[in-house]
Amino acid sequence: MTRIRRWWPAMAIALAACGGDGNGGQDPDDEGEPPVVGCTDGTLGASLIRVCFPADWNGGLVIYAHGYVQPDAPLAIPDDPFGPAPADEVITSLGYAYATTSYRDNGLVADLAVEDVADLEDEVRRTVRPDPTRVYLAGVSEGGLVAALAAERQGERYTGVLAACGPIGDFVRQLDYFNDVRVVFDYFFPGVIPGSAIEPPASVRSGWEATYAPAVIAALTADPDAMQELATVTGVPTAGVDAAGLAAAIAEVLSYNVYGSADVQDRVGGQPYDNAERVYAGSSNDTALNDDVARFTANILARASLSRYETQGSPEVEISILHTSGDAVVPFFHQVVYEQEVQSSGAGALLTRTDVDRFGHCNFSSDELLAAFSALPQ
Numbered sequence: 001m002t003r004i005r006r007w008w009p010a011m012a013i014a015l016a017a018c019g020g021d022g023n024g025g026q027d028p029d030d031e032g033e034p035p036v037v038g039c040t041d042g043t044l045g046a047s048l049i050r051v052c053f054p055a056d057w058n059g060g061l062v063i064y065a066h067g068y069v070q071p072d073a074p075l076a077i078p079d080d081p082f083g084p085a086p087a088d089e090v091i092t093s094l095g096y097a098y099a100t101t102s103y104r105d106n107g108l109v110a111d112l113a114v115e116d117v118a119d120l121e122d123e124v125r126r127t128v129r130p131d132p133t134r135v136y137l138a139g140v141s142e143g144g145l146v147a148a149l150a151a152e153r154q155g156e157r158y159t160g161v162l163a164a165c166g167p168i169g170d171f172v173r174q175l176d177y178f179n180d181v182r183v184v185f186d187y188f189f190p191g192v193i194p195g196s197a198i199e200p201p202a203s204v205r206s207g208w209e210a211t212y213a214p215a216v217i218a219a220l221t222a223d224p225d226a227m228q229e230l231a232t233v234t235g236v237p238t239a240g241v242d243a244a245g246l247a248a249a250i251a252e253v254l255s256y257n258v259y260g261s262a263d264v265q266d267r268v269g270g271q272p273y274d275n276a277e278r279v280y281a282g283s284s285n286d287t288a289l290n291d292d293v294a295r296f297t298a299n300i301l302a303r304a305s306l307s308r309y310e311t312q313g314s315p316e317v318e319i320s321i322l323h324t325s326g327d328a329v330v331p332f333f334h335q336v337v338y339e340q341e342v343q344s345s346g347a348g349a350l351l352t353r354t355d356v357d358r359f360g361h362c363n364f365s366s367d368e369l370l371a372a373f374s375a376l377p378q
Helices: 008-016 087-093 110-127 142-153 171-188 202-206 208-222 224-234 243-268 286-292 300-309 333-345 366-374
Strands: 038-044 047-053 060-065 097-101 134-140 160-164 319-326 351-359
Touching: 038 110, 047 087, 047 110, 060 110, 060 142, 087 097, 097 110, 110 142, 110 300, 134 142, 142 160, 142 319, 160 366, 171 224, 171 243, 171 286, 171 300, 202 208, 202 243, 208 224, 208 243, 224 243, 243 300, 319 333, 319 366, 333 351, 351 366
Parallel strands: 060 097, 060 134, 134 160, 160 319, 319 351
Antiparallel strands: 038 047, 047 097
């Protein structure tokens, strides 16, 4: 199952109402030709890219940073539908150029993707004349982290950045959350998922969609009291969702552990999850839970290496962030923590925060995305 977090349909509507002048990106060079109307697919280094121009280009360029894709999926250009039409057709129909990249790899690649979206902007500027007059970077889920990191590390490139539903506040805490949900699930529902939180077997990854996700949902719905205890202990939100929806959401959270554990260990050079001293609370018997839950000790260097995915709360360009209060995949705490970090760094004037009171990951309406995007310089 290829899992990409995409929310371009509503963003396309938002862009229709935005215009104006701005600056962003690099100085032009002497290369480049007039843009070719339509979409051109190609490669850029190890990445697949798509760049699209309308006949009546308004000078704006929107670069899209897509969300998490399971590590073993083939590279693919994001190709999101908007009703009967692809997102690139909708965006260009509004007068904007559209560009997106597969990134050079799938999995946990937010740090590398910052460079990939920058390379994509450089490629547009190298090959097209005139240069874009304003450049926006918009990302969702893992792409939201890409956008926030880019705002801090390469903010001079962009007119504005939109980071939606991404793990932008505390990445170590996000990783621990995925693994905590797994170990607490295994405590309440032993044997449903083979292997452990840090070593999911390859057979579980390959059989997740067809076999193990349905088994997880069946186990959760058969014991709603244990499901509620799991949610309380781990912080999975429960407001605004019924039992079936909560079970599906917990299964989705668990999928990130199943698909991502080996990948993150490869990328940071060891096992970074640590719950050796964690005290879990909120169950009907916390003593038994803490005595019997699986415990793991992190490789210190691997855990320190997670810093490559951490924001510093120091954007160099205006950034608009938005998040749903009931996000079970990327919890709402990121929204709060990131704002606190930005305020502490003295960059509060660059931040616009939008909270959406709703259950679901990246579950935004068009109007909500429009308001968040419109807060950026136009």
